[in-house]
Every structure is written in C-alpha cells, then in structure tokens.
Amino acid sequence: MLAQELILVAAKESKKEKESKKANDSKKANGVPHAPHATQAAEKLPGNWPKVNVAPPPNEEFTKLVDLSKVSKAPLTTNTTKCDTKDPYCYWTCTGCVRNSTDIVLCPNKLVTFFVVGSRVYERPDILRKAFKAGHQIGIHTWSHHALTSQSDETIISELQWTAAAIKEAINVTPRYIRPPFGDYDDRVRDISNQLGYKVAIWDLDTHDWMATTDKTYQLNWIENNFTQWVNDPKLRNTGHISLEHDLYNETAARVSLVVPILKKANYLIKTIASCLGDRPYVEDVTTDPSDIAAKKADANSPNPTSTLTSDASM
Structure with missing residues (x-):
C-alpha cells in the first residue's frame, strides 16, 4: 500500500507525548519506519527518479524556486536536539506552536485526505490513481519521510518537489x-x-495507530474508542477537527469501517481538507469532490482567496 496518511477527524498531542513520539521515531530507521515496499509486481512511474526512501539530493532547478534569503534561520535538528521552551522558531514538535496565518489545524467540518510519500507514488502509481479517481484529496508527505527540520533548506525543497x-x-x-x-x-x-505555494496541514487529534506495530501494549480497539471519546467530549463539539490515521498497515486501516459509523451517529461530516475549508486542493482547476465547486465560486469573487481562507481556517 502507499505510505499515506488518512485524515478523517482528530487533537494536539501533549508536549510529553510529542517528545516521546519524536524520540521513538528517531530510534527507527531513517525514512518511513517499517514501511513495506510494493509487494507485487506493478508498473512504476516512467523516467528518472530519486532512490526510494532516501532523502533526495538538492536539485538546482527546484532550489531556484525559493528565495533562501527569506527563509527562517532555524537550526537543523538532530536526534539529541532538546526543546527550547522559548521556542523562537515556532517548533510544533516541541511546543505545539502554530502560526495562524499559515498552518491549517482546525476547520468547520470533517475531512478525508491522503498525504502520500513520493517513494510509494513512484512504486505504485496505480493505487494513487484509484484513490484520486474515487474523489479523495491527495497531498504531499515528502519523498522519503524524514524529519524535515533535520534537513537542509535545499533537501527540504527536493523532498517536496520530487513528491509533487x-x-x-x-x-x-x-x-x-x-x-x-x-x-x-x-x-x-x-x-x-x-x-x-503549499499550505501546511497538521492534526489536532491523534489515534496513535502508528504505535500498533511497535508497541505490544497497543490495542487496535483504542482507535475507535478514541473517536467515541472525542465525539462525546463537549469541549470538542464547537469546531471541526483533523484526526490522524494511517493506511500503511492493514490492521489499522481496517478500523476505518468502525470509525465512520461513530462519526455519522454524532452528526459529524467527513470531508477533504480543501472542501472543509472551501479551498482548492490542487493548483490545476480540477474538481474531484462536489463540495469543491463552492471553492471555485469563492475564488472567482475573491481578490486573494488563498491567504484569506488560510488565515480564517486556522484562527
């Protein structure tokens, strides 16, 4: 399967949880931890592409797209980087810091979006085509699934642009x-x-299903139990949410069929991120979700719909 991130509905981890998760991830192999390669013969993308699961080297043409003089001078992180409580660079992993003008954290409804790893797209474009044809929104999850703050500016650009x-x-x-x-x-x-030209989407509720294959104490029914708890929490009823789930493993992906009825019974709507925000999912004028039609009308009547929608959605 594609190493994709299935976004349904979901809450910020506590600082302790995020630090623990980061430490756990750092101990794993670089790239996508435990990610399976294509298990059956499939037609890969034609042409020359970077090595799968390896951070792509800087690409001069891609780098020209960014004025590096305008990029923050935040230091590269390592496995031993400690969290700075003053957080001058708004480092979400440590403090949960978000910038209201750029980060998509919450929205008025619910969403279903796949953020895909470029290496998996190269190996199994047929699966991506099925997801896209079915109307799901497709987003970028880098080429090799490395922690971006640990990479150089030029490598970050390559991670995003090769996946795009x-x-x-x-x-x-x-x-x-x-x-x-x-x-x-x-x-x-x-x-x-x-x-x-990319908007950063981040979850606010985490099922922690990523622990299923690494933590023997993790129980799969915790996934649907999390949703049951969330929909019954009055503090979470005033806004929509972005939840984090993975379809990387069959065991966790199968729980979606148990989650959807819980959300519907609680009168939640499940939408793609772009539809939820009244935004366009792609640079091209493409509609894969009926709700996107409203976004097109909004674009036609707004002088700067992108910045306005982004700012409003994350306040």
Whole structure:
C-alpha cells in the first residue's frame, strides 16, 4: 500500500507525548519506519527518479524556486536536539506552536485526505490513481519521510518537489497541501513551503495507530474508542477537527469501517481538507469532490482567496 496518511477527524498531542513520539521515531530507521515496499509486481512511474526512501539530493532547478534569503534561520535538528521552551522558531514538535496565518489545524467540518510519500507514488502509481479517481484529496508527505527540520533548506525543497512531480506524473495534478512527517516542522519549513505555494496541514487529534506495530501494549480497539471519546467530549463539539490515521498497515486501516459509523451517529461530516475549508486542493482547476465547486465560486469573487481562507481556517 502507499505510505499515506488518512485524515478523517482528530487533537494536539501533549508536549510529553510529542517528545516521546519524536524520540521513538528517531530510534527507527531513517525514512518511513517499517514501511513495506510494493509487494507485487506493478508498473512504476516512467523516467528518472530519486532512490526510494532516501532523502533526495538538492536539485538546482527546484532550489531556484525559493528565495533562501527569506527563509527562517532555524537550526537543523538532530536526534539529541532538546526543546527550547522559548521556542523562537515556532517548533510544533516541541511546543505545539502554530502560526495562524499559515498552518491549517482546525476547520468547520470533517475531512478525508491522503498525504502520500513520493517513494510509494513512484512504486505504485496505480493505487494513487484509484484513490484520486474515487474523489479523495491527495497531498504531499515528502519523498522519503524524514524529519524535515533535520534537513537542509535545499533537501527540504527536493523532498517536496520530487513528491509533487511524482504525483503530477501519476494523476496530472499538483497538490496545494502538505503534511510534514511526524508533524516535524518549524518556521524554516513554513517559509520554504509557503514560497513553493503549499499550505501546511497538521492534526489536532491523534489515534496513535502508528504505535500498533511497535508497541505490544497497543490495542487496535483504542482507535475507535478514541473517536467515541472525542465525539462525546463537549469541549470538542464547537469546531471541526483533523484526526490522524494511517493506511500503511492493514490492521489499522481496517478500523476505518468502525470509525465512520461513530462519526455519522454524532452528526459529524467527513470531508477533504480543501472542501472543509472551501479551498482548492490542487493548483490545476480540477474538481474531484462536489463540495469543491463552492471553492471555485469563492475564488472567482475573491481578490486573494488563498491567504484569506488560510488565515480564517486556522484562527
């Protein structure tokens, strides 16, 4: 399966949870932890592409797209980087900091979006085409699934642009949304993403299903139990949410069929991020979800719909 992130509905992890998750992820192999390669013969994307699951080297043509003088000077992180409580660079992984003008955290309704890893798109474009044809929104989740704050400016650009190129080759659209692996991003990642025309989406509720294959104490029914708890929490009823789930493993992906009835019974709507925000999912004028028609009308009547919608959605 594609190493995709299935966004349904979901809440910020506590600082302790995020630090624990980051430490756990850092101990795993670089790239996508435990990610399976294509298990059956499939037609890969034609042409020359970077090595799968490896951070792509800087690409001069891609780098020219960004004015690096306008990118934050946040330092590169490492496995031993400690959280700075003053957080001058709005490092979400440590403090949960978000920039209201750029980060998509909450929205008025619900969403279903796949953020895909470029290496998997290259290996199995057929699966991506099925998801896109079914009407799901497709977003960028980098080429190799490395923590972006640990990479150079030029490598971050390559991670995003090679993935965008693979998606374009496979389904002929260019996503406008990205989700950083592990939720690892700061002002430097924001600045680069913004210059490339991408909006950063981050979850606010986490099922922690990523623990299912690494933590023997994790129980799969915790996934639907989380949703049951969330829909019954009065503090969470005043707004929509972005929840984090993964379809990387069959065991966790199968729980979606149990989650959807819980949301519907609680009168929640399940939408793509773009539809939820009244925004366009792609650079191209493509509609894969009926709700996107409203976004097109809004664009036609607004002098600067992108910045307005982004700011309003994250306040």
